[in-house]
Amino acid sequence: MPLIGVIGGSGLYGIPGLEEVGRKAVKTPFGDPSDSYLIAEFSGGVQAVFLPRHGAGHAVAPHKINYRANIWGMKELGVERIIAVNATGGIDSAFAPGSIVIPDQILDFTGGGRPATFYEEKDVVHVDFTEPYCPELRASLLGAAKKAGVPAAGKGTYVCTNGPRLESRAEVAFYAKAGGHVVGMTGMPEAILARELELCYSAIAVVTNFAAGVSDAKKLTTTEVIEYMGKSAEAIRQILKEVFPLIPGRRGCPCKDALKDSRL
Numbered sequence: 001m002p003l004i005g006v007i008g009g010s011g012l013y014g015i016p017g018l019e020e021v022g023r024k025a026v027k028t029p030f031g032d033p034s035d036s037y038l039i040a041e042f043s044g045g046v047q048a049v050f051l052p053r054h055g056a057g058h059a060v061a062p063h064k065i066n067y068r069a070n071i072w073g074m075k076e077l078g079v080e081r082i083i084a085v086n087a088t089g090g091i092d093s094a095f096a097p098g099s100i101v102i103p104d105q106i107l108d109f110t111g112g113g114r115p116a117t118f119y120e121e122k123d124v125v126h127v128d129f130t131e132p133y134c135p136e137l138r139a140s141l142l143g144a145a146k147k148a149g150v151p152a153a154g155k156g157t158y159v160c161t162n163g164p165r166l167e168s169r170a171e172v173a174f175y176a177k178a179g180g181h182v183v184g185m186t187g188m189p190e191a192i193l194a195r196e197l198e199l200c201y202s203a204i205a206v207v208t209n210f211a212a213g214v215s216d217a218k219k220l221t222t223t224e225v226i227e228y229m230g231k232s233a234e235a236i237r238q239i240l241k242e243v244f245p246l247i248p249g250r251r252g253c254p255c256k257d258a259l260k261d262s263r264l
């Protein structure tokens with residue numbers, strides 16, 4: 001079975017319960033990934049490749065992450081599908097801290113400040129992004145959450161901001177009106193870069209706090225983000241443990257043909 005990639009977010013620098021069987025450093029035409037890739041094994045012998053998005057010890061800020069190198073490295077290692085874990089603030093009051101969402105849509109507010117394509121030299125490519133997350137991988141994640149007994153919302157719109165600052169109350173109110181459910185800083189351009197390399201990509205958004213102005217809190221803290229990520233680590237592990245056997249051996253989704261008919 002082709003390798004599954006896992007990209008960990010704030011507070012998730014490994015997958016508890018995974019046995020490390022090696023590490024690989026990858027050089028890419030776009031520079032260095034956030035860290036070396038951890039080759040890990042789940043019980044049952046399924047191998048996964050893990051990368052901490054922010055590097056070891058969270059040294060790289062969201063707007064500085066080399067998303068292109070991170071995704072390129074995954075492809076280089078033979079990964080076909082990527083499961084991303086993202087810390088988020090709940091915009092919708094139904095998504096309280098501790099909630100888990102498998103988002104189905106994205107609103108990108110990074111503002112073009114991040115290199116967001118592999119195609120800026122010779123080729124002009126417009127990749128379809130109607131469904132930004134792989135439907136097959138999303139279904140597997142939802143099935144896994146159900147099997148693991150972890151409540152997870154099966155739909156939700158992930159708003160991506162450029163960061164590194166948190167949002168103002170008015171911004172969050174605007175994102176809510178625009179249809180956003182959770183807000184984070186790392187979902188883009190990760191999702192589109194994976195699509196450009198014809199990799200499947202799906203996310204587990206972990207709500208670590210109510211977004212600015214959603215609760216009575218006067219101030220948001222990174223401490224609570226890390227604390228809630230830690231609290232959710234076991235739920236993430238349970239989902240990941242269950243998801244591998246549910247992922248079909250051969251891809252039946254459109255992601256593998258994303259570049260077909262996309263060139264000018």
Ligand code: HPA
Nearest residue numbers: 087088089183184185211
């Ligand atoms: N906003 C943006 N990114 C985040 C948040 C938030 O409230 N919480 C965790 N990541």
